[in-house]
Amino acid sequence: MCATCGCDSGSSISIHHEHHEHEHLHEHDNHHPKTVIDVEKDVLYQNNLLAERNRGYFEAKNILALNLVSSPGSGKTSLLEKTLTDLKEHLEFAVIEGDQQTTNDADRIHATGTKVTQINTGKGCHLDAHMIIHALQGMKLKDNTVLFIENVGNLVCPAMFDLGEKERVVIISVTEGDDKPLKYPDMFYSSTLCIINKTDLLPYVPFNIEKVKENAKKVNPSLDIIELSCTSGEGLQQWYHWLKSKVLVPETA
């Protein structure tokens, strides 16, 4: 199995071939002089290269790719369902769903009439650029599509893996702790927009919305923040406005 994306086409995780070399190695150990190779290579360079490849593909087709990240249960899929339903007359959408198991989320997206591909990461805790390449191969996206990539619910690991997205959107719900940006700073540091979801529940939970905004801004002063509720609809227009402002109008004239 491929370590980068969990697919069967790669080569890196089952490293059986080296065994043979090792048998040689002990015989010849002392005859080879020591050499120091200056590698100076980023550990994630392979992922970063593939991410840049995705980015180039998106730019060429004027696709706006957004990477949605959050803890499990913050409302990523509900926000998508709402957005896709409300804006499908105005924008062309596609969705890549990432989960460890099941196609439940993809089924929910499919029900809105949107093109969707599910990636199951198995034991994997994050999506990476290689998985996105595989997903894109089957999707045949139209030019000017808005592509949502719903990452695996996890505020830690997905932070390190660039998928080639234009915008990274971190979602936090008011049923979580308002110190989350401080506890999981990498994700808030690397995101461009923070959505505070489920604001209709604010009267019932001890969540200090000013505190969470202050904490998020401490980690990332240039982070945009939008408060909304998918249930009451409050704040959704602001999110739609933000989304539309990121869509580059194709130069047709």
Place this chain on the structure above:
Amino acid sequence: MHELSIVMSIIDIARHEVEEAQAMAVEEIELDIGSLSGVEMDALEFAWKQGVKRTVLEHAAMKVNNISAKAECMDCRTEFPIDHYYDACPVCKGHFLNIKQGKELRVKSLTVT
């Protein structure tokens, strides 16, 4: 537990370099790991033990250069060490920081025979 993916990426890099150099074995691998790189050393070492089995790195010693993070305040240009992204500038208390070092996660060198 993305540390296993990190270990796999390190093995890929090492294998590529070993093939290029037509070396027989890796004696030591030197890694630069910044304090803000997002890598937990305990988890990395745990994943390492399992991940390197039957690879070019199986018998390699791992040398880690821990790089502590430094930031520059974008408001008053003070440079100072930081432990967290949310640390404030000690002079003007601002949070608009440019991380100068501490995000490193790279293979610095390989000693091969």
